[in-house]
Amino acid sequence: MRFLCMLLALVCLACERSQDAQPEAFQVGLLTPGSIRDAGWNQSAYEGLLRVREELGAEIAHQVTRTPQQVEEGFRDLAARGFELVFGHGFEFQDAAAKVGREYPDTVFITTSGSTVRPNVSPIVFELEQATYVLGYVGASISRRARLAAVGGVKVPSVASTFMAFEAGARAARSTVRVSVSYIGSWTDVSAAREATLAAIAEGVDVLIHNLNEAAHGFFQAVRESEGVLAFGANRNQNALAPEHVLASATIDIPQALLLVAREVESGSFQPRSIRFGLRDGVIQIEWNEGLLARVPADVKREADALVTRIKEGALEVPRAGF
Amino acid sequence: MRGWRSVLAPLGAIGIALVALGLLLLLLGADPLRALGALMGGAFGDRNALENTLLRMCPLLLVGLGVALAFRCGVWNIGGEGQLYLGALAASALATRVLPDAPALLLLPLVVLGGALAGALWGGIAAALRVGRGVSEVLSTILLNFVALLLVAYAVHGPLQEASGAYPQSDLFPLAAQLGLLPGTGRVHSGLVLALLLPAALWFGLFRTAAGLRLRAVGLAPEAARYAGIRPERELVRVLLISGGLAGLAGALEVSGVTGRLFENLSSGYGFTAIAVALLARLHPLGVLPAAAFFAALSTGSGAMQRVAAVPAVTVQLLEALVILISASFALPRRTD
Incomplete structure (x- = not known):
């Protein structure tokens, strides 16, 4: 019983601390369908996210989302916290991006591959x-x-x-x-x-x-x-x-692609479209x-x-x- | 009396699990206060978080009830995941291929019932193997999970694949096959009401009807039950049908209430976590409600732990598994009590 009380106190304390004011940095999130230590698709996206932090001084957040519902939760939560840009790393993120994108018009949602385009939703297409x-x-x-x-x-x-x-x-x-x-x-x-x-x-x-x-x-x-x-x-x-x-x-070069898109969004020059990257972009x-x-x-x-x-x-x- | 113990033991188990979680976070170099704060915030912090937790609770509750019922009867149904997938598969086939143009009044009940029936059928296969060939249901239900997963994979790459053929997923359900939202919520589907009513209904069935008595009698002592004129085989078949049906229902509600499509990775292991739910509930239908809520909160909160506290996903999975292990093993009712 005593440790339950202590635990409760601990949790209250923790809630208190998590409500600190957020700094006004450019915020970029990433959802990947699998572990970022896969030496492949997911890892390269995470490397891209780190590059965005390095080059643009962005504040970053990442989550592994394995089911459609986790995807929606991740998108919605990051958007609600004021993230300007959230990447969903795969075609399977399109539906959720379109759905959550409607609710949070101030956040740009980018899916790596896919075809769904909305005013604040765009896919990156690798040629x-x-x-x-x-x-x-x-x-x-x-x-x-x-x-x-x-x-x-x-x-x-x-x-x-x-x-x-x-x-x-x-x-x-x-x-x-x-x-x-x-x-x-x-x-x-x-x-x-x-x-x-x-x-x-x-x-x-x-x-x-x-x-x-x-x-x-x-x-x-x-x-x-x-x-x-x-x-x-x-x-x-x-x-x-x-x-x-x-x-x-x-x-x-997935990291390069993420960085190019992040630059657009940060500078305000982002236009919704199928973002095609090929030999010309070095991607x-x-x-x-x-x-x-x-x-x-x-x-x-x-x-x-x-x-x-x-x-x-x-x-x-x-x-x-x-x- | 065992009344209060059956409440305190699970609570103690949750407490121990949370303390262990804090210690492990400390050990792994994360800030445990920040991480636990994120966990709580992610599970209950605002409306979005609450809705997420409710949505995840729904399948855990339904599958957990089925598992609890089966375990009560001494039937080890480990196949909740497969039964859930089969329910989702049947519901998607009905909604997108068989009757896509039927009116909502007809289509929606058909989709939901069809899912439940398919889940029951999947449980029924294990029952038939056990009764007919003496195959342990532990093995058959586990193995049928794989068959169900592969069937779903085949369906979304083949006959149920979306019309555009672009991605391994079904077409979007017609609106008439999608569950309505609960008034006042952004995303919580009306199937949750059904799920919330079931614990009480099953409690009544289990403890206040002759059928429930037979089921429990077989679980306690099959041979004694047989001596009392109960046929254990019949109870086994019945409970596997109900258990599979509940999991199938969960699958149908997922596709028609949450995703609107069939995917390969529809479930984040709900069918397996549901076993922990049932154990934490000490196999009591009413206990499944808070137990499902706890595991749902853990699962939504752990997502926030990644996003807010930057705890790596693998660590979060490790923690989830640890909590399941501790809470289930400490809450397990002894056979002698």
Whole structure:
């Protein structure tokens, strides 16, 4: 009984202290669907949040939200506390952003990927297709048998779109190229990814790309086991995962994207729209494995660089699925 | 008497758990006062917080009641999570595919009842396996959780996926299939009223009817019950149907009252936390109400602990698990009392 009283006193004291006045800093929040120590999607968003704090002196808050209801709670609470900007890290945050956005017009809600646009709600769209197009071009140019493959996790439009661009790039280099696409039905199944990759290689494929999360380890395992096979990394720089095989990675600089949006919101220049980030913004990049560049003929590398320049200038529109 | 003990033991358990939580926060280098303040504020601090807590209480209450009832009968239903998902799945299929154009007066009851029936069916599978093949319901209900989760995954990637095909989620429920809000609240759906009435109804059923007596008799001593003319198998089937039905109802209310869609990660483990709810309530239907409120508050408050006090998510999860462990084990009724 005595410790219950003490506890009560403790709690009252705590409530007292939590009501301190907030300073007038730029406040930026982030909700992630998973742990920020995943060395991937969520961690990069948190790094972005830290960068926003560093560069803009913002006050930050973060929460892991695993269910739609937690998402709504997180959005609503941060908005009610006067946060100017809240990121929801994934398409699954759109509904809640639109809903809470209506109630809190003074807060800007940004979802990383998605398509919902409202006066204070916008998605960031990463045009990874620009990079996979160029890699497809390179892949088709160097493949000995003109056989390419793409291994995906789950067949969602954003992933299918990166493969579509990969194939279009390959065809632009060599109209006879064959690109086989397979999905393993999971983001995390390492052995399924390995098997799908080995199956493609057994059919004569010698250049591969993927779009997998944790399961990517299986993809690189298979590539490491197969002689004479080249591969591309996706989403992050994965050149070190199989340094003898990975020629380049199509990377997304998520921290940079978050910082660019935060700058807009802080300066008051933010306009609601689908915020597209590609090669031009430096958010999407092609990172080459310097150790393997010798495998790429000089003229192919030159053409690839020229493609990058044309995409940056807007002279070349890379095909992407509408979603 | 055991009357007051059954109230004090859970309260003591909660007290011990909260003190342990404070100590652990201190150990992990967080400011325990600030974190606990955030926890309380996040659970009860303002209207938003209160509504969040009420919304989370609803599934915990329903599944918790089902678990308590089953445990009373000596049936270890660990499948609340799967039964909840199946309820949500059936409700979503009805609302978005089978009868999307039906009028609200018809559609809403169908969606809610359909969810409950699907949950009952899922519990019924475990019952049939136990009665027919002697398969322990502990195993079958746990394993059926995975089957249910995969079925939902299949549905939102396949037959129930939204028309645009963009994301693994169902279409938004038509308005006629969405539960109305309680007047005066921003988000609390009317299903909560139903959930709040059920503890009293189940208390009456359990302690004031012959059916309730049979159920409890089987839980206390199945062979003695059989000698008294009760068929334990029949009680087992019945209680698994009710227990699954309550979890299925919880799932239906989640999709039709909170999210308006089916997702893969609809539940934050409500079906498992509900076991702790039932244990903290010492398997008493009326006790499930405060126990569900406590765990709901813990869960909403822990979100605020991340946002306000910057306690990392993993630490918060560790704390939640610790509180569940302590409160459930200290509140567990001894079989001999």
